[in-house]
Amino acid sequence: METGVERIYREESGRILATLIRLLGSFDLAEEVMQEAFTTALERWPKQGIPANPRAWMVSTAHHKAIDLLRRRSRFESKREELQQIAELEQQLSGADEIMLRHDAVGALSDDRLRLIFTCCHPALQLEAQVALTLRTLCGLSTEEIARAFLVPLPTMAQRLVRAKHKIRDAQIPYRVPPAQELGARIEAVLLVVYLVFNEGYSASSGDAAIRRELCAEAIRMGRLVCDLLPGQQESRALLALMLLHDSRRATRVDSEGELVLLEDQDRRRWDREEIREGFSVVQSALRAGAAGTYALQAAIAAVHAEADHAQATDWKQIVRLYEALLRIQPSPVVELNHAAAVAMAHGPAEGLRLLDRLEGKADLCEYYLLPAARGDLLRRMQQWSEAALAYRRAVALANNEATRSFLSRRLAEMEQHG
Amino acid sequence: MQYLLLIYGNEEAVGKMSKAEVDGILQEYGEFTKSIAQSGHYRGGNELADTSTATTLKMRDKKRLVTDGPFAETKEQLGGYYLVEAKDLDEAIALAARIPSARWGSIEVRPIVPHDMP
Numbered sequence: 001m002e003t004g005v006e007r008i009y010r011e012e013s014g015r016i017l018a019t020l021i022r023l024l025g026s027f028d029l030a031e032e033v034m035q036e037a038f039t040t041a042l043e044r045w046p047k048q049g050i051p052a053n054p055r056a057w058m059v060s061t062a063h064h065k066a067i068d069l070l071r072r073r074s075r076f077e078s079k080r081e082e083l084q085q086i087a088e089l090e091q092q093l094s095g096a097d098e099i100m101l102r103h104d105a106v107g108a109l110s111d112d113r114l115r116l117i118f119t120c121c122h123p124a125l126q127l128e129a130q131v132a133l134t135l136r137t138l139c140g141l142s143t144e145e146i147a148r149a150f151l152v153p154l155p156t157m158a159q160r161l162v163r164a165k166h167k168i169r170d171a172q173i174p175y176r177v178p179p180a181q182e183l184g185a186r187i188e189a190v191l192l193v194v195y196l197v198f199n200e201g202y203s204a205s206s207g208d209a210a211i212r213r214e215l216c217a218e219a220i221r222m223g224r225l226v227c228d229l230l231p232g233q234q235e236s237r238a239l240l241a242l243m244l245l246h247d248s249r250r251a252t253r254v255d256s257e258g259e260l261v262l263l264e265d266q267d268r269r270r271w272d273r274e275e276i277r278e279g280f281s282v283v284q285s286a287l288r289a290g291a292a293g294t295y296a297l298q299a300a301i302a303a304v305h306a307e308a309d310h311a312q313a314t315d316w317k318q319i320v321r322l323y324e325a326l327l328r329i330q331p332s333p334v335v336e337l338n339h340a341a342a343v344a345m346a347h348g349p350a351e352g353l354r355l356l357d358r359l360e361g362k363a364d365l366c367e368y369y370l371l372p373a374a375r376g377d378l379l380r381r382m383q384q385w386s387e388a389a390l391a392y393r394r395a396v397a398l399a400n401n402e403a404t405r406s407f408l409s410r411r412l413a414e415m416e417q418h419g
Numbered sequence: 420m421q422y423l424l425l426i427y428g429n430e431e432a433v434g435k436m437s438k439a440e441v442d443g444i445l446q447e448y449g450e451f452t453k454s455i456a457q458s459g460h461y462r463g464g465n466e467l468a469d470t471s472t473a474t475t476l477k478m479r480d481k482k483r484l485v486t487d488g489p490f491a492e493t494k495e496q497l498g499g500y501y502l503v504e505a506k507d508l509d510e511a512i513a514l515a516a517r518i519p520s521a522r523w524g525s526i527e528v529r530p531i532v533p534h535d536m537p
Binding site: 129 | 512
């Protein structure tokens with residue numbers, strides 16, 4: 001059974017760390033003393049009971065530990081700055097418990113997490129480092145879990161985190177919510193990190209299923225947090241809706257053998273109705289409020305799919321229109337490919353093939369399995385078996401992960417049987 | 420006539436030095452700085468923090484493109500510098516964004532390592 005300490009850790013460690021980073025001005029020190037405070041809680045709480053405000057207790061205990069730690073260090077190194085920092089921390093601490101409780105009441109502690117999001121997702125950090133630091137500090141994942149999720153050796157991931165924290169310290173990346181004139185661009189950066197975390201969990205490329213589920217859950221949680229803390233940002237709400245609608249299909253995307261299942265073949269009765277309902281209502285209100293960015297359009301596409309009880313009932317004409325809008329604001333070969341596939345469904349495979357022909361030879365897609373796979377699919381629908389087999393053979397050769405390769409190989413075998 | 424003396428070196432090699440070696444170099448720098456101050460040549464100088472703390476900024480279509488790391492383009496050359504006081508990296512980036520060349524070139528933002536200079 002989960003102990004009180006474990007529950008507090010899971011639910012509150014992100015907030016506690018965020019507050020400690022603000023109070024102590026250092027990621028490393030905050031992480032170190034938070035761990036110590038939790039260790040103390042493990043010793044004391046079973047005997048003395050859980051304090052009335054566990055989060056306030058954690059923050060003030062960790063705060064005391066920080067002072068002790070700095071004192072011990074300053075004895076060895078007698079650094080002027082450390083002594084000054086101790087004095088500041090001690091002053092903060094007088095009445096800190098009271099401040100904590102008052103902050104709780106007005107919700108100012110949420111601001112700490114918001115500050116932390118903007119620091120972790122600062123564009124002066126490498127994108128990979130932004131993602132890792134966000135998962136480490138805001139979501140409380142261990143370095144090892146993050147390394148496993150991104151298929152990176154543990155020392156590489158640890159180094160990436162250390163380097164990011166040093167840059168924050170040495171270049172003085174601020175710990176605050178950006179001013180209004182910069183907010184738009186900075187929120188974009190935050191949403192990109194959240195979306196990357198979600199996609200890493202959602203894409204069926206490889207890796208541990210439990211961790212992938214965890215990444216999706218964390219991304220959705222962060223998406224909610226950004227929506228709650230910065231209300232009125234419609235693109236944030238659109239991203240939340242997009243993640244919910246995609247996540248609703250999670251259980252049906254691979255079969256019991258771990259093979260990919262295409263959208264049209266998924267068992268829609270097993271889609272998560274609760275996520276669909278919420279995703280729907282969030283995307284509708286975001287669109288009504290004027291959201292028209294890439295997340296909003298992708299969420300709208302996902303909503304049209306979710307609306308159809310079975311694949312044949314999909315409103316493909318509506319999906320074509322949404323892809324056209326997406327192409328106008330974010331033209332990319334992958335969006336063109338999806339557009340062509342939607343056109344094929346709405347107006348017949350020959351129309352889709354015509355669009356695919358125009359994509360042939362585009363540098364970005366040359367080494368990518370998606371184009372021959374899409375071509376194979378349309379030729380299959382047109383019952384041109386030998387040509388379809390040719391396309392699938394190329395797609396198999398270019399496939400970049402086991403699940404995809406296995407799916408394409410099955411299709412190839414079907415074509416060869418027909419031919 | 421004034422001249423800017425730019426100091427290049429291998430950060431990695433410096434990082435591997437012992438504390439005694441680094442202290443020795445710092446002392447040598449202190450003596451050199453003092454000597455050119457006494458001879459009336461000194462106008463200013465600073466140690467830059469490692470390139471791992473650097474941020475590069477470009478302005479394109481009125482949008483800021485901020486990236487981690489030092490300026491790494493070989494087709495563009497160092498053309499000038501500003502030394503500014505800013506409360507944090509965001510303020511420094513905001514100042515850099517107003518430098519005219521940011522619109523066609525790049526601005527590298529590097530923290531200064533605090534030392535007592537003459």
